[in-house]
Amino acid sequence: MNPDDACPIRDILNRFGDKWSILVMVQLHRHRVLRFSAIGKSIPDISQRMLAVTLRTLEADGLVKRKVYPEVPPRVEYQLTTMGESLIPLIRNMVEWARENRGEIIRSRNAYEGRE
Amino acid sequence: MNPDDACPIRDILNRFGDKWSILVMVQLHRHRVLRFSAIGKSIPDISQRMLAVTLRTLEADGLVKRKVYPEVPPRVEYQLTTMGESLIPLIRNMVEWARENRGEIIRSRNAYEGRE
DNA sequence: CAGTATCCTGATCGATACTG
DNA sequence: CAGTATCGATCAGGATACTG
Secondary structure (H helix, E strand, O other): OOOOHHHHHHHHHHOOOOOOHHHHHHHHHHHHEEEEHHHHOOOOOOOOOHHHHHHHHHOOOOOEEEEHHHHHHOOOOOEEEHHHHHHHHHHHHHHHHHHEEEEHHHHHHHHHHHHH | OHHHOOHHHHHHHHOOOOOOHHHHHHHHHOOOOEEEHHHHHOOOOOOOHHHHHHHHHHHHHHOOEEEEEOOOOEEEEEOHHHHHHHHHHHHHHHHHHHHHHHHHHHHHHHHHOOOO
16 A cells, blocks of 8 residues: 555666666577677667667576686686576566457557547 | 567566556455545546556556446446456466565675675 | 646766777 | 767656646
């Protein structure tokens, strides 16, 4: 009843409400481990900047682990942490819900447009 | 072609990534039915404008039903649609996850700050 | 009461160029 | 390869005032 009940979600969920975080996490989950450039290829329309920013944020939150190999040329590998993996089932549920309801939402939007 | 067309999750989830949609839906779920001003009171820091905008979007998407009573002064009641209700369990899971992991995320953020 | 209409600010995001 | 730096555009969101 207290609005604070939903407050933790605001802080946390806002991170995944951004444009790329969920997409990056899904790719990392699918491939287990990916290099920077490989994530970029798996998400063709993400810019280098936004990929870096997104990975930095996910890393800071402890959802993604970053491992640097001291080689030349440099190699950096990313993978989900245990906490990051624990979020995957929830993301999957959301995707599933979106798939099931997308048609109705689109229809509703069109109807709403037409009624004014 | 818009990438949102190909990726249902981006189109749908972006709506709930905004600042107020989830909070409004949670309030409507808890009270079953609420008037405009009552939602505002249950979410003290939402502006009148953002409440109206959020409700309009949720209504357009078919997640919230709006009922106007032809009275003076006007009375308008909002409640979740069936589709809106179907989203509540997923939101609850997200809130639950956020509660369980919030501590670790905060600690991770602090550690990340300190390491550079 | 239940909203609109304006105006404005800060954040988000993208393009481009550059680097260890 | 794996980034960072800089700039500019776009947009979500807030403050305030007004209305049927």
